[in-house]
Amino acid sequence: MRVTNKMNGLQLSETFTNMQNIAYVLHGNCYINMTNRCTLRCAFCPKFNKQWDVKGYLLRLKSEPDTQEILTAVGDPTRYKEIVFCGLGEPTLRLKELLIVATQLKLQGATIRLNTDGLANAVYKKDITPLLKNCVDSISVSLNAHHTKLYEKHCRPLIDNAFYAVQDFIRTAREHIDDITITAIDGLPEVDISACEKIAATLGVKFRSRILDEVG
Numbered sequence: 001m002r003v004t005n006k007m008n009g010l011q012l013s014e015t016f017t018n019m020q021n022i023a024y025v026l027h028g029n030c031y032i033n034m035t036n037r038c039t040l041r042c043a044f045c046p047k048f049n050k051q052w053d054v055k056g057y058l059l060r061l062k063s064e065p066d067t068q069e070i071l072t073a074v075g076d077p078t079r080y081k082e083i084v085f086c087g088l089g090e091p092t093l094r095l096k097e098l099l100i101v102a103t104q105l106k107l108q109g110a111t112i113r114l115n116t117d118g119l120a121n122a123v124y125k126k127d128i129t130p131l132l133k134n135c136v137d138s139i140s141v142s143l144n145a146h147h148t149k150l151y152e153k154h155c156r157p158l159i160d161n162a163f164y165a166v167q168d169f170i171r172t173a174r175e176h177i178d179d180i181t182i183t184a185i186d187g188l189p190e191v192d193i194s195a196c197e198k199i200a201a202t203l204g205v206k207f208r209s210r211i212l213d214e215v216g
């Protein structure tokens with residue numbers, strides 16, 4: 001069943017197969033929710049507190065949508081400032097589908113952002129960032145800590161040396177994508193936002209502090 005919703009002054013075509021929010025509108029952007037799987041198990045993540053509601057959208061997926069379902073859910077991408085591959089889950093865990101959808105949307109005139117944990121190279125054990133070059137305009141990478149011990153505490157990665165793997169990902173990605181931003185959540189215990197900002201400066205990318213549970 002296909003239903004057209006009106007939110008925030010924008011029309012969003014949502015495919016309610018299994019009543020899933022595959023795409024949702026916030027801030028004039030369209031956010032794509034293509035997986036609930038993650039490489040991290042962040043202690044602050046709402047889904048680990050059984051909270052799947054983000055700004056009125058229930059983001060728990062009964063099944064992962066295929067590329068056509070995602071494209072149908074987005075509809076005409078030119079209605080939005082940006083199309084953002086987001087969550088609740090890590091979009092690069094569905095890299096093949098992400099590349100297909102991003103390429104299609106780009107051909108239709110979309111501006112594409114990837115919100116990621118920055119661990120794709122570690123997951124796939126190779127540099128995947130050249131694949132993003134022609135279909136992703138900007139990348140937002142969650143760092144969420146200024147040293148490895150704190151990163152392990154807040155993000156609980158299943159990958160060894162993940163804090164450094166994220167920074168390695170950024171170094172490779174900046175060869176292909178001009179617009180990269182590191183984010184950290186302001187207010188997470190012990191996180192020094194200015195120290196996170198310095199890491200971003202050292203890596204030659206932008207920095208933005210976020211508010212917990214705010215999609216951006």
Ligand code: SF4
Pocket residue numbers: 037038039040041042044045046047087088089090117
């Ligand atoms: S990366 Fe995002 S969705 Fe995944 S566990 Fe962390 S906060 Fe939750």
